[in-house]
Amino acid sequence: MADEQEPPPSAFSWVQVAAGWILVGVPLLWGIFITFQKAALLFR
């Protein structure tokens, strides 16, 4: 079976994963923060 020979992802690849998620996650969280700031008016 193919998966039996598949080596696990390297430790460095997890660093790349973290970097990738930070690159897309930070702008997204910023956008969500701004949205919440606007939406807070609804509950004042």
Added chain:
Amino acid sequence: MGFLDKERIVAKPGFNRWLVPPAALAIHLSIGMAYGFSVFWLPLSRAIGITAPVQCPADMSFLERTFATTCDWKLSILGWMYTLFFVFLGSSAAIFGGWLERVGPRRAGIVAAFCWGGGFFISALGIKLHQIWLLWLGSGVIGGCGLGLGYISPVSTLIKWFPDRRGMATGMAIMGFGGGALIGSPLADMLMKRFATPTSVGVLETFLVLGTVYFIAMLLGAFGYRIPRPDWRPAGWVPTVTANAMVTTRHVHVKQAWRTPQFWLLWAVLTLNVSAGIGVIGMASPMIQEVFGGKLIGVTGALADLTADQKAQVATIGAAFAALLSFFNIVGRFFWASLSDFIGRKRTYMIFFVLGTVLYASAPNAGRTGSVALFAGIFCIILTMYGGGFATIPAYLADMFGTQFVGAIHGRLLTAWSTAGILGPVLVNYIREYQISRGVPNAQAYNTTMYILAGLLVAGFVCNLLVRPVSDRYFMSESELAAVRGAK
């Protein structure tokens, strides 16, 4: 250009599949700005007058207005760009889906980057020359094609990398399309303020910056794409060979898929779910203002009875409501698509249609009780299911038709989106206007609309109920599959 070839992006052993979702998100967050284009309408409507729009002569024809350089564009003329986005998104996804499957996601992602980023540059030229047709062509037509290609580019790849969590994987990417405007709108607003001068509204410069940023982000995303080997599967994962006929292990060719009743039932399911949701998104802000009026700012009286200052405050609350809905639209994409991995796609859509019908039908009562929180809560849940419908459909298609052509089949199904983009708003706006013309107070003009949207969801429920496993005769034989894979 060999580095763009599909064969060159087959992942090496040990590749970390979790690198693919952020690459897909980079593309979807970029193209998701299409939802946020309304932030440009008001500044563009006074591109010549700067402080106030310069009106065109009343007797000027539509064609003359299209080429006029001495008077400003009307909002209705600018709004055509939004229509073009979704028409070309659906049609380009349908037309180029098969090409995407042949050439792979990287080439498609790069073409999408050129179309979407380049569209901003053409539009910037249109602002410079004050030619609206260049904006329609740049952002609407060419950008719209970028939307379609960018939207479907990661779908098939993610489904192949995450056979154990198809819904979650596509939900993560499609969440980005909902989230793009959350980043792009405030960013565009900041840039326009930064670039505005006494002789410019700042949109031209903003388009150049955004076009560059999105082009780079999409290129990075496209270069991050890797595809698994055909026989790859996650370590330790064994496909469940159960009696669940709603999840096939075989493959239907894209040329056969649209001949199946299942394809058209799912097309109807998506159209009906999206029509109802788009209708709500389009009317969210005016709806809450008209239903609650002065109550939103703690005073009595209907919206029409308020002072100009009070109306401005109420309008701000309306915008806050629209912002809140956009957040729940995103949350729903990830939540419902991930949940569908556990409860199944058909059951997930059953929940959308049953819960959605109940919520739409309850909305008028919630308005009558005067509870803003209850009313807002109902629509927040509805919007999660609108987003969830988009995010769950690729996995539903993969379950029904297999993974070999799921990107192309998904592309063709997205024509449902274009249809819903016209059907939903038209339905909602015309019913509301008809109600008001018959003397119904503005605050109650949405009630019938809600019942009709609930009716759409009942029809969607029936369509989803009729979805059955695809007949054996539509599936490719082993030799046909080998020929297709060998030809790529």
